Amino acid sequence: MTILFGRENNSTGDAFNSIGRRALLGLIMYGLLAALLAADAYGAMIQQPQQPQSQQSQDASAVIVVQARDAHGDIVAGATVVSQLLPGGAVLTHQTGTDGSVTLLKLPPGQYRITVSKPGFAEIQREVSLSQSESSTMNVVLDPQGLNESVTVAGRAPDETGIKPDVNGIARMEDVQGLMVYAGKKNEVLVLDKLNANVALGNTRQVFAKVPGTNVWEIDSSGLQVGVSNRGLDPNRSWEVNSRQNGYDITADIFGYPEAYFTPPLEAVERVEVVRGASSLQYGAQFGGLVNYVLKEAPAHRRFTFTTEQTGGANGLFNSHTRAGGTLGKFTYNGYYHHRQADGYRDNAGFEADTGFGSIRYELTERLKIGFELTTMGYALQMAGGLTEEMFKQNPRASVRPRNHFHLQWLVPALKLDYKIDRDTRVSLNVFGVRGTRHSLFNSQPVVTPDGRLNPDDPNTPRTLFQDRFRNHGAEARLLTNYEWFGRKHTLATGFRYSNGKTIRQQGLGATGLAADFTPLVPDFQRNLHFRNINLAGFAENIFRVTNRLTITPGFRYDHIDSTASGAPIIGKQKQSRSLPLFGVGAAYQVTEGTSLYGNVSQAYRATLFNDQWRPDPSIIVDQNLKDMSGYVLEFGYRGHHANWLNFDVGGFYLKYHNRLGLLTPQNTPGQTVSLWTNVADSRNVGLESFVEVDLLRAAHVAESRGSLSLFSSIAQIDASYLNGIVKGNRVESAPDSIIRSGLTYRLRGLSATLQFSRVSEQFSDANNTRATVDAVQGLIPAYRVWDLSGSYKFKRHYTVRGGMNNLADATYYTRRASSYPGPGLIPADGRTFYLSFGFHY
Numbered sequence: 001m002t003i004l005f006g007r008e009n010n011s012t013g014d015a016f017n018s019i020g021r022r023a024l025l026g027l028i029m030y031g032l033l034a035a036l037l038a039a040d041a042y043g044a045m046i047q048q049p050q051q052p053q054s055q056q057s058q059d060a061s062a063v064i065v066v067q068a069r070d071a072h073g074d075i076v077a078g079a080t081v082v083s084q085l086l087p088g089g090a091v092l093t094h095q096t097g098t099d100g101s102v103t104l105l106k107l108p109p110g111q112y113r114i115t116v117s118k119p120g121f122a123e124i125q126r127e128v129s130l131s132q133s134e135s136s137t138m139n140v141v142l143d144p145q146g147l148n149e150s151v152t153v154a155g156r157a158p159d160e161t162g163i164k165p166d167v168n169g170i171a172r173m174e175d176v177q178g179l180m181v182y183a184g185k186k187n188e189v190l191v192l193d194k195l196n197a198n199v200a201l202g203n204t205r206q207v208f209a210k211v212p213g214t215n216v217w218e219i220d221s222s223g224l225q226v227g228v229s230n231r232g233l234d235p236n237r238s239w240e241v242n243s244r245q246n247g248y249d250i251t252a253d254i255f256g257y258p259e260a261y262f263t264p265p266l267e268a269v270e271r272v273e274v275v276r277g278a279s280s281l282q283y284g285a286q287f288g289g290l291v292n293y294v295l296k297e298a299p300a301h302r303r304f305t306f307t308t309e310q311t312g313g314a315n316g317l318f319n320s321h322t323r324a325g326g327t328l329g330k331f332t333y334n335g336y337y338h339h340r341q342a343d344g345y346r347d348n349a350g351f352e353a354d355t356g357f358g359s360i361r362y363e364l365t366e367r368l369k370i371g372f373e374l375t376t377m378g379y380a381l382q383m384a385g386g387l388t389e390e391m392f393k394q395n396p397r398a399s400v401r402p403r404n405h406f407h408l409q410w411l412v413p414a415l416k417l418d419y420k421i422d423r424d425t426r427v428s429l430n431v432f433g434v435r436g437t438r439h440s441l442f443n444s445q446p447v448v449t450p451d452g453r454l455n456p457d458d459p460n461t462p463r464t465l466f467q468d469r470f471r472n473h474g475a476e477a478r479l480l481t482n483y484e485w486f487g488r489k490h491t492l493a494t495g496f497r498y499s500n501g502k503t504i505r506q507q508g509l510g511a512t513g514l515a516a517d518f519t520p521l522v523p524d525f526q527r528n529l530h531f532r533n534i535n536l537a538g539f540a541e542n543i544f545r546v547t548n549r550l551t552i553t554p555g556f557r558y559d560h561i562d563s564t565a566s567g568a569p570i571i572g573k574q575k576q577s578r579s580l581p582l583f584g585v586g587a588a589y590q591v592t593e594g595t596s597l598y599g600n601v602s603q604a605y606r607a608t609l610f611n612d613q614w615r616p617d618p619s620i621i622v623d624q625n626l627k628d629m630s631g632y633v634l635e636f637g638y639r640g641h642h643a644n645w646l647n648f649d650v651g652g653f654y655l656k657y658h659n660r661l662g663l664l665t666p667q668n669t670p671g672q673t674v675s676l677w678t679n680v681a682d683s684r685n686v687g688l689e690s691f692v693e694v695d696l697l698r699a700a701h702v703a704e705s706r707g708s709l710s711l712f713s714s715i716a717q718i719d720a721s722y723l724n725g726i727v728k729g730n731r732v733e734s735a736p737d738s739i740i741r742s743g744l745t746y747r748l749r750g751l752s753a754t755l756q757f758s759r760v761s762e763q764f765s766d767a768n769n770t771r772a773t774v775d776a777v778q779g780l781i782p783a784y785r786v787w788d789l790s791g792s793y794k795f796k797r798h799y800t801v802r803g804g805m806n807n808l809a810d811a812t813y814y815t816r817r818a819s820s821y822p823g824p825g826l827i828p829a830d831g832r833t834f835y836l837s838f839g840f841h842y
Helices: 013-047 053-059 277-283 389-394
Strands: 063-070 080-086 091-095 101-104 110-117 124-130 135-142 170-173 187-191 214-217 227-230 242-245 269-275 290-295 305-313 317-328 331-342 351-363 368-382 405-422 425-442 463-485 488-510 527-545 550-568 573-590 595-606 620-622 629-642 646-664 675-695 708-722 738-748 751-760 784-795 799-806 814-818 825-828 833-841
Touching: 063 080, 063 110, 080 101, 091 101, 110 135, 124 135, 214 814, 277 527, 277 550, 277 595, 305 799, 317 833, 389 825, 550 595
Parallel strands: 063 135, 242 290, 620 675
Antiparallel strands: 063 101, 080 091, 080 110, 110 124, 170 187, 187 269, 214 227, 269 290, 305 317, 305 833, 317 331, 331 351, 351 368, 368 405, 405 425, 425 463, 463 488, 488 527, 527 550, 550 573, 573 595, 595 629, 629 646, 646 675, 675 708, 708 738, 738 751, 751 784, 784 799, 799 833, 814 825
16 A cells, blocks of 8 residues: 555545645745745845954954854854943953854943853853953863753763753653743653663553553554553543644544544654643643653754665564754754555554654844744554454464554644744744544454354455544643742743634445445435534643742633534534633642652543544444533652653652543343443542662662663552442553563663563443453453563764564453454454664754
8 A cells, every 4th residue: 555645546536636736835935934034144245344354353352252152163143242331341242253253342341241042052151351352262162051051860970061961761840941831740751761660662562651640542453553551540542641743733623522542653752741730731631741842952062964764574564764954043844754554463453554744943133032833644554353262362463353553644834933022021923733534444243243253354345434624723822931020930821822723523324345435425424513612711820939849829710611512413503601710729849959859739521522522433332411521630749760760750740630420331231232322430549659760789888880781660559449330449441450561771881672561450341340241341451561672773964763662462361342443352462573774863
């Protein structure tokens, strides 16, 4: 199968070509804008008056020459140089030229403070004394700023720039990062280049291993559909968390259909920011918090960089990732192309995907920056479908559904502005959109008949066809300011959000045969639903620095949601409006220089989704009186580091869910499973979370030349149960009692390797805690254990080799039971696989 952006070899080509034309038009506009900005920058450069050298030397009473270079010794042009005569004298601003230098002339004698800065570098300040007619040369080395510009990282002491490096890929955010506040909130930052994980296939159990309590759905071999949750919430395509890329939405519809069909390829991601349930005030009302994928940026100190990585592996895997970018004066460009294909671990599970990304950023003034980003993705895969327990025991790689297919096209444009009003106040604006098309074509019947016999997949019978289209746009404005009150500096973050999401869902009979033909068999769809959600929200949080050690951060959010639904089989138009305030407060206390106590409580909310009210699963009956869900999340803990060998975050949580939606399955009912989707009852999830990492060699004071040997343990104990109703005392579905991930990492110069162990205890798929059904649609998901090994070796500065083996012991297990998509029954996870990558960086 072949996918090109906007074009597929099937009868839905027109729909995909429409998206492709938009993508092509966007790229053309992107190119024109880049040309205009470059021409403007060049015009401004050549129009700057140049003073003759002889005149410069005659006019100077005292002279400072500033020469700026980066850590590699390369010239840094366009750096801002600010000089101030102390104390409180005149302030003059200059810029380094194409040779990386600037000459400050006509300076009266005295003490000067020189500040050198440029986006992407750590700011440098120095002082110098000048006498009459004295000349001084200042050589400045600018160190690049990346993640650590705004992230506090447990581990080693800061270097001379005040930046703390991460420890084995785990970091934590500062109280203030960008225009957001995180004081008192539980958070993790995963630095992917420092993790030994199979990013070529997006192995999420490795990537999220150091985030305690992360439950992962492993439902296909592609790694394209990430399903994660925490604290006993539902992992289904990450719909309980707010999934973002570079701070803006990438899901289908945050209030109507928040499933994460698109996730950026992890080779393109610099870091993953994970904020737990208390993120609702700044990002949304989700119980599960935030997962933000921050893409790698072009370096500010290089005109051109190029990276490529090629991966091969088991089951015909070929993965290619290529990225280029750089900075030319005030203009920064960045982009990548990614391709992935394989036959899949199971029969009938092949896939092919293409993803492209481009961004430009222009520094209009020292205070104002504008940028544009465009992401486009297309992929196609076969869905091997579900199995029964008996089929799974006989052959977990088997598939009895060769006619199930899935296609996706995703286009995400974003416009970003950042303006620095003064040294204490910044504002930003993100304008974003999603244009997506999701088609699925499959046999929706269980794999066995009511009496347990095989239900064959007759190629002469029609299949179930879903055609979904998503048309969303929105804007989010933020302001952050520092101010003084009662002799202390405090921080206020405020914002406003608007989003408009439209979803069109068509369901009917699809083509017969085996091909991925998405043409409707009959022109009239059984369902032709049109949904729209309009959301207006305002939010504010304030960090009060009560003492040098204690901060208190209250917050508030107000959401207004207008929802409409129409189309067959709805009669007329259904409308619903909601307005809700959300409150929260957090606190943090610095116990020692490297450790702190934290805690907060935040209200949460989840509206009933379109997918709740109009379930596509034929085996599920929907309660016609569904209610919205509300509750709160409380968390607390103690985190930090000790010396250079201990990194930890240990705490607990309490999550209350009112009117929780779930499945009720009739007990002891023969035949195919029919469940009820309803507000089951109130529930509560309470648990303990701990992450501890110890560098064994450093703790034993072994010489650094011997390398680093780190042992980490990430453990969550969860007690999730229903509090009332007919299921009182039952365990909440998709909530294992324990999730344990541990690993051992050895590093020596360019060599790094990690052996990881994962254990997830048993969990149920419905609120009745059904043990098993004939068709395997509902039942127990047994506990499983998995070992993974990954490593990398960097040599000669430019080359990297990565490799590994997932599921070393070839364990057979599954993490999901499906009632419909991607085929009724249990969905086996992958057995033993391997991969090997070679990368080049310039």
